[in-house]
Amino acid sequence: SYVLTQPPSVSVAPGQTARITCGGDNIGSKTVHWYQQKPGQAPVLVVYDDSDRPSGIPERFSGFNSGNTATLTISRVEAGDEADYHCQVWHGSGDHYVFGTGTKVTVL
Amino acid sequence: QVQLVQSGAEVKKPGASVKVSCKASGYTFTDDYLHWLRQAPGQGLEWMGWINPNAGGTEYGQTFQGRVTMTRDTSTSTVYMELSSLRSDDTAVYYCARDSPLSTNGVFDYWGQGTLVTVSS
Numbered sequence: 001s002y003v004l005t006q007p008p009s010v011s012v013a014p015g016q017t018a019r020i021t022c023g024g025d026n027i028g029s030k031t032v033h034w035y036q037q038k039p040g041q042a043p044v045l046v047v048y049d050d051s052d053r054p055s056g057i058p059e060r061f062s063g064f065n066s067g068n069t070a071t072l073t074i075s076r077v078e079a080g081d082e083a084d085y086h087c088q089v090w091h092g093s094g095d096h097y098v099f100g101t102g103t104k105v106t107v108l
Numbered sequence: 109q110v111q112l113v114q115s116g117a118e119v120k121k122p123g124a125s126v127k128v129s130c131k132a133s134g135y136t137f138t139d140d141y142l143h144w145l146r147q148a149p150g151q152g153l154e155w156m157g158w159i160n161p162n163a164g165g166t167e168y169g170q171t172f173q174g175r176v177t178m179t180r181d182t183s184t185s186t187v188y189m190e191l192s193s194l195r196s197d198d199t200a201v202y203y204c205a206r207d208s209p210l211s212t213n214g215v216f217d218y219w220g221q222g223t224l225v226t227v228s229s
Contacts, residue, residue: 031213090214097155
């Protein structure tokens, strides 16, 4: 099965930039989506198709995917960005929809 | 606006079955696939399967084949997920989510609020 690996945690000061990685075998050949999940809430889509943003998501959220790593970047981090972030790909075989292990972003 | 509203929390004994509902509104129910996913306490997200609300076709993840059944009622714009032979490790929050028309690459743009299913003797 296809495995996506994320760091368990990332800490960042307000106003700085947070980078969350998602590693997978040749993940650059797949399309990556990112979700934000706050405690006790359902996930919210923040980036899809590697780098597109749904309506209502701030431009501070951006994505990039190449080689064996996809990255979600949060610029000018705010306290409200503190959450778990999950990457996801559509694998196309077996368990088609694969999620990463999740990264907890802490705003210092 | 698109909304997915799920049924309430359930407590079940090992070996029992649970059926969770997800009522869709704010868009044409038959236009987009609906998926079921779950999240065990402190764990990541796990995909269970999808249902095509138009034709009723389904596809289930390998982990759940033989134990999960997804159905729909087009008259009420509701999909259902039934999981049988429950075990303690089925304790999780179960979500329905819409397959987004934004992309053909398997992305979920709207999610239900989640339903906690607790399996305990």
